[in-house]
Amino acid sequence: MHKTSEWLLSFRSEKNLKTPARSLLTDGFKPCNKISITGGKGGVGKTSIALKMAGELAKSGYRTLLIDCDSNLSNTAIKLGLPLDNKFEKLLSGEATFEDVVIQMGNFHLLPACNGSTEIFESKINFDEIIIDIMSSHEHEYDYILLDCPAGVSRDALTLNAFCDHRWIVVTPDKSSITDSYSLVKLLATRFGIKENHLLVNMVQNDKQYQKVVQTLTETIHNFLGVRTHTLGGIKKVEVSAEGFDTFFLSETNNEWHKNFVKLLYGFAEKDGGPTALRTNGVTQMAHEHDVH
Template sequence: MSKGELSHWLMSQRSDFRPSRELDLGFIATNTKTIAIASGKGGVGKTTASLMLAKQLVNSGKKVLLIDCDYNLSNTAVKLGLPLNDNFYSLLSMEKSFSECLHKDGNLHLLSGCNGNSDLFDKSFEHDRFIIDVISEHGNEYDFILLDCPAGIGKETVNLAAYADHRFMIVNPDRSSITDTYALIKILKQKYSVSENHLVVNRVSSQTQYLRVVKSLMDTVSTFLEGQLRVLGPVKFMNTPVDEFDRGLRGAEKNSLHKYFSKIVHKFTDESTGLFENVLNSDFKPSVEQEVQPTL
């Protein structure tokens, strides 16, 4: 498949695709929305964001499939305190059915990746195409499908992000995270003409810092790529030990993390998804002792 054909095929899989000519691509329209959760840099809280977004969508009455697309370095099961498994490889090798490979918690279904599976490491396959095939076959079973993409600008991440109906860029308020996220947005625009993305600023310590990150990215994307960033909001930095944080992530009780992601989901599902002028009215109010010098 040529670069042009691949680009057209990937774009054709999106539910908002409208072909300019008659194509035989086997595409079946669906009401399912696919969201790629991505970041230019690792360690920014992308997997936590994926899990929280999935939980909040379920809480709003939706049925959600979360796919850990880091197929041999999976973290979703670890974050949820689940036993590690090789279900991704079992599905790929057709040893188990799709349903057998899922962890099911009510209306939240998880297809986790493997962790250092040597058979998967040695196997040559297009893992992005495999995931898209899974979505094409089972997408009509869900309201939302979330793709927890590997960090960076690898081919698989770029292809999956281009395929998705929406892209949530998770960024931290530091230069490397912002620079790398812009690089991912730029590659998506140059390769697949993707001009619209959503932005979540994670681990923010002040309103000033948050607004600086938003303005920096929005201005750069608009000026140099003629693209649009829809800002979904901040998530405050929480100085919590990792074990305690993960227990809170697994627990059903509501905490401040749930509050932030509930607002993000509400903003996303609202037709008036916010642009920068709405961000100025954010109710993000860190305490004085958490106020830090912006890193930008």
């Protein structure tokens, strides 16, 4: 069995199904917290981070829905070793309900989109409006709704990011990733009035590189856009294949990457999504020293 499939199946365990929600969050959180995991450039690790985040929240006892918002190149199911299908088409046409399509594993629910669907390609649907309708209709059922947003600055991506309570912008040290992330923040600010985001730096070699990316991006965003950026932390680059990284990052729990990510997530949740002083070894140690107010 695909190891990440085993990770997904772990949410069926009796312990997970019966675990009550515990106080990871402060009382200031909304009944359902909507968070987008986004980025200006593809290939920065958004989907893996979204899956990891959803998994950790679910294990903490929170009913968590992850929606794959890449309408016709959905790959969340692929990363979990699940068979591909285009059931989402039937949801769009009214032939199926949300409950028919969503994959339920204990507290972790996944709504994959389509992959290579001719019907989706030829349709003129407003995918962003459909996702927002789904969130609005089912938010009372969940503690968290996470969106794995498509990269870039399409209308769908911008609208979905703007609709959420918080945005995790995933960036890598690659110059194009930094530039594209700035463009994303700029359009969110100018078109939707979004003045606050969270930044996660992925695939960093060391603290020095992490600090450089954070300082460059947060100060540029503040100086030119007047937007506040909360730096969540960094994830070190792992010299493995993409599939190997998914297994390593999603399934393993006894390595520094997993431990740092959990601390990063708890830090985010501690103050209603605001920055907190993470004090861990490694990249995440400097997580909030570059917040620009």
